[in-house]
Amino acid sequence: MKALLKISVFSLAVICGFAGYTTYGLPLIVPEAPPVEEKLGGDLTMEQFIAVGDKIYNGKGTCPLCHNPVGGRAPLLEGVAGISMERIADERYAGKATDIEGYIRESLIDTSAFVVEGFGKKGTNDTVSPMPDVSKGAIGLSEVELNAVIAYLQDIGGVEVTVPLPTGDEGGVGGEEEAGGEIKLAETAAEAFGKFGCTACHMAPGIEDGGDIGPDLGALAELAGSRKEGMDARAYVIESIMDPNAFVVQDYDADMMPVPEDYDVQMTLAEMNLIVDAMLGKE
Template identity: 50%
Template structure:
């Protein structure tokens, strides 16, 4: 009987701890619509097209997740870095690199190829570990959870060229102006954890058990269920995973740089999505 009472008391304490963290440790989670294709037409000016490219580069395209001065996990694109000038200015030089085996003939084609077939040429030091810089960790941005269309890709290229101070060679898209869009639907939460991973770009950086698409910019989440309760003292597994999503810089896994993972997922993820993701990661054993 005493053992039973202890178990009940322990269960109540755990429930209270979880409730407290859920109500006071988690910032407000605001629903957000999933990324949609940008409205692009032949009525746009080049300045508008370039501005749209910047919006995609810093937003939907998730480019700055890796291409930033903080993590050092991917070459800088709009700033000068250890590998040279901004990509718009150095793209032509890549074609002359003895290791380049791609199909591009111009600087514009090289940037496009780097986005849709990133392993065609991997900058030295930025390949997947163990591949001798022959395989890129970058996903194809015209597929998967990012899924940019050709007009969006062109906009990003124009932005990169303009940022580098070189001539913009991308042609403006042709076609009629889009009709007025209908009022946006109510924000919808992902229906499954797998869908939530894709919606929020988790697989762009992480290897997740049971998910084919995978990245290695962030920690491998395989086997997380076995170590989540042992990583940060005082946090039970659910608390640790939630903290890692909502306040990623509170604890950084050894070998990874702080500031790499977006800190605004709490503003983009619905409470239901957060719950599904935490449950999925803690239930998967491998």
């Protein structure tokens, strides 16, 4: 994944007040050309629609925050199209899908219809999925965006792409982008939590429908100062974002929280400050 938190080693060392952070070796970010906005008219080819799906998957959808080879947070999806019919035939399958497209669509919105073995919420014996409904909440993909992601997963899975092409009446995609094609900067903490997918896993201050894969970030105003001996609240919270495994919260697993390289959208220092202030109750 190409994009990284847009925080230079230098500015991190400054905000944190000590040079230890330089050892994380966060690469300096060279600003990229703004992405071209997808205009979804009725004239897209399937190949272009698949490319839109790829972009949504890696961007607005925040899918690789969980579905990636490193963290083991969720199963890899390269082959999901190829095994969808087996999923449907599984005795644990509780959904209504009858074909590959239907299975993938259901996996995105009715995520507990089938829970991949070993990936269910703790204590539910793989009956409840920790994956959020990606058509709602912070991720909020539209119907066309869901179709584009399904087309992408069918394509990389090597099966026939069966989703309908957009007709042009459904509205656009890529709600994170402004007209000029620039990624919109978050202006409030709630926007920032949503933009970076934090609330797919966390409850957070000002957010009503967060996830529960990670601890409630609303508790940090109380807890952050005492998490690590000798580390103040602000430094702890920043470290938790930049180097999550430096301290793993009790009763949670390491490698679940994404590392900076996992985020597709660059985080500016201003956005980092919004998030950190909100977690410390300083909004």
